Amino acid sequence: MRMQTRRSSLPALALLALWGAAAVAQESKPVQPSTCSVESVVESVRTGLKTGSPAFKRYVRSVLVEGAIAMPWEQLRAAFERERDPAVVEALGAAMASRAARTSDPRPIQPVLQRAAQDPDPAARAAAVRGLRATGSVENMEKLREINYAQLIRDTAPEVREAVVGNLVTESAQVYSGHSREVSEMAVAAAVASPDPEAAAKLLGEVSMEQVSPAAERTVEDQLRSDSAKVRAGAATALGGVPVDGAASARSTLEASYRSEPDPTVRKAILESLVRLGFQGARPTLESLRGVDPSMVPEIDAWNTALKTNLQEWYLLKREKERIRR
Amino acid sequence: MKKNILKYALAVVALAAAGAAVAATADGPICDTAANVNSTTYYNCSGSSHTALDIGNATCGSWNHRGMLVGSYAYHYYGGCAAACYGSTCNGGAGNYYVVSGSNGWDFRQLHFYANVSSGSQTCDRCALGLVGGTGEATGPHSHSDNRQYGTRASAWYNSVGTTCGSSGYCSNRVGVPTL
Numbered sequence: 001m002r003m004q005t006r007r008s009s010l011p012a013l014a015l016l017a018l019w020g021a022a023a024v025a026q027e028s029k030p031v032q033p034s035t036c037s038v039e040s041v042v043e044s045v046r047t048g049l050k051t052g053s054p055a056f057k058r059y060v061r062s063v064l065v066e067g068a069i070a071m072p073w074e075q076l077r078a079a080f081e082r083e084r085d086p087a088v089v090e091a092l093g094a095a096m097a098s099r100a101a102r103t104s105d106p107r108p109i110q111p112v113l114q115r116a117a118q119d120p121d122p123a124a125r126a127a128a129v130r131g132l133r134a135t136g137s138v139e140n141m142e143k144l145r146e147i148n149y150a151q152l153i154r155d156t157a158p159e160v161r162e163a164v165v166g167n168l169v170t171e172s173a174q175v176y177s178g179h180s181r182e183v184s185e186m187a188v189a190a191a192v193a194s195p196d197p198e199a200a201a202k203l204l205g206e207v208s209m210e211q212v213s214p215a216a217e218r219t220v221e222d223q224l225r226s227d228s229a230k231v232r233a234g235a236a237t238a239l240g241g242v243p244v245d246g247a248a249s250a251r252s253t254l255e256a257s258y259r260s261e262p263d264p265t266v267r268k269a270i271l272e273s274l275v276r277l278g279f280q281g282a283r284p285t286l287e288s289l290r291g292v293d294p295s296m297v298p299e300i301d302a303w304n305t306a307l308k309t310n311l312q313e314w315y316l317l318k319r320e321k322e323r324i325r326r
Numbered sequence: 327m328k329k330n331i332l333k334y335a336l337a338v339v340a341l342a343a344a345g346a347a348v349a350a351t352a353d354g355p356i357c358d359t360a361a362n363v364n365s366t367t368y369y370n371c372s373g374s375s376h377t378a379l380d381i382g383n384a385t386c387g388s389w390n391h392r393g394m395l396v397g398s399y400a401y402h403y404y405g406g407c408a409a410a411c412y413g414s415t416c417n418g419g420a421g422n423y424y425v426v427s428g429s430n431g432w433d434f435r436q437l438h439f440y441a442n443v444s445s446g447s448q449t450c451d452r453c454a455l456g457l458v459g460g461t462g463e464a465t466g467p468h469s470h471s472d473n474r475q476y477g478t479r480a481s482a483w484y485n486s487v488g489t490t491c492g493s494s495g496y497c498s499n500r501v502g503v504p505t506l
Binding site: 013038097102103104134136139144175176177178179180314315 | 346348387397398399400402420427428429430448449450451452506
């Protein structure tokens with residue numbers, strides 16, 4: 001089982017940050033007392049993000065995020081609005097998103113969303129989007145009713161689209177453990193709105209679909225007719241994770257698509273989703289598809305062998321199949 | 327060597343997409359330095375089996391009972407219990423409570439809330455979810471928190487960081503690393 005520790009809280013972070021940044025910037029000079037202000041913390045963060053080790057960069061970002069709830073709001077917002085360095089924009093955006101999360105009030109992310117949509121610098125727009133990562137940003141956007149990810153994904157800059165994808169994938173997995181219908185359906189809407197097939201494919205293929213509505217499932221099924229093989233493969237993967245009520249429809253759509261699909265990577269994704277939807281019950285379907293494409297027979301055999309282990313957790317079954325195919 | 331690294335990276339990506347469980351961090355639920363742990367694996371650390379943390383500050387209906395998980399999480403609220411400080415029959419003994427659902431059957435629960443305007447399902451980070459109270463099966467006002475997989479309570483999440491009776495339950499003190 002993969003274990004990873006998320007952010008830990010650090011008491012008295014702001015004072016330590018000032019000390020740490022001073023140490024980085026001045027090295028041999030003795031530490032001098034200074035007044036703690038938003039500006040001084042931001043300068044410490046800027047120095048740390050430029051010159052610190054990866055661990056120290058994480059630390060100074062944590063300082064800002066943990067301290068945001070205690071900072072004067074107007075000063076924090078002004079610091080965010082005048083900042084030009086994308087790394088600091090992202091850290092300040094994360095601090096404002098943290099403030100929203102700590103207070104259950106979506107308004108602190110309003111300036112971040114405005115900047116994500118309107119800043120002339122694509123690097124700053126992408127940084128603002130990344131500032132919202134691993135928070136309840138979809139829920140907050142729905143409350144604010146101003147800007148959402150289906151709009152942001154239409155950005156002309158690839159780094160902004162990439163940031164949107166990263167946010168939705170992370171939010172679905174980390175904040176909701178895949179259980180949020182709102183995040184899944186926003187990912188589907190963003191995939192449909194995306195001008196970039198790679199972004200759409202990643203959204204469909206990596207965001208959990210376990211809570212989507214029948215209407216959203218139909219939208220995903222429609223993506224199986226996309227001109228892009230990557231999008232079709234993403235849609236096929238997505239259909240493997242739909243709720244049990246939609247499994248029968250997904251299964252028949254995937255089976256029909258397999259027979260007419262020309263691309264082997266899409267066929268591979270379809271086989272995987274058929275197994276995910278049916279586990280042992282998928283074996284007759286796999287056998288019925290054996291004659292469609294001889295190049296897929298090793299893949300079908302690998303799934304059959306993995307299914308014989310009778311593993312009951314999807315990620316264990318998938319890992320076993322990947323081990324067989326290596 | 328590079329091939330092995332690539333294989334490992336692909337395996338990690340595959341596991342992430344498949345929703346493997348991760349370790350979270352849990353801080354104390356009450357921003358009062360008087361808050362401390364009074365039960366862990368056993369009630370009062372010497373009684374019958376409990377396998378959860380009970381944290382209190384000897385108050386009822388006045389101090390915020392906060393979400394304990396560090397970072398944004400979705401707290402699903404199960405309410406409907408009238409205000410109580412010394413127990414009531416409600417929600418199977420849990421009283422007003424929240425559940426954060428993780429992967430592979432893991433969840434993290436906080437029980438016995440005294441409901442107020444903050445009480446309701448929400449996605450937030452250590453926010454006020456209600457007040458410290460004693461709704462449900464409680465002999466006094468406190469916060470009960472547990473980490474379960476398919477309904478079975480685990481103890482490693484608090485034992486592994488040394489939390490025991492008398493440990494601080496203050497809101498910036500790490501009391502455990504639950505799996506989600």
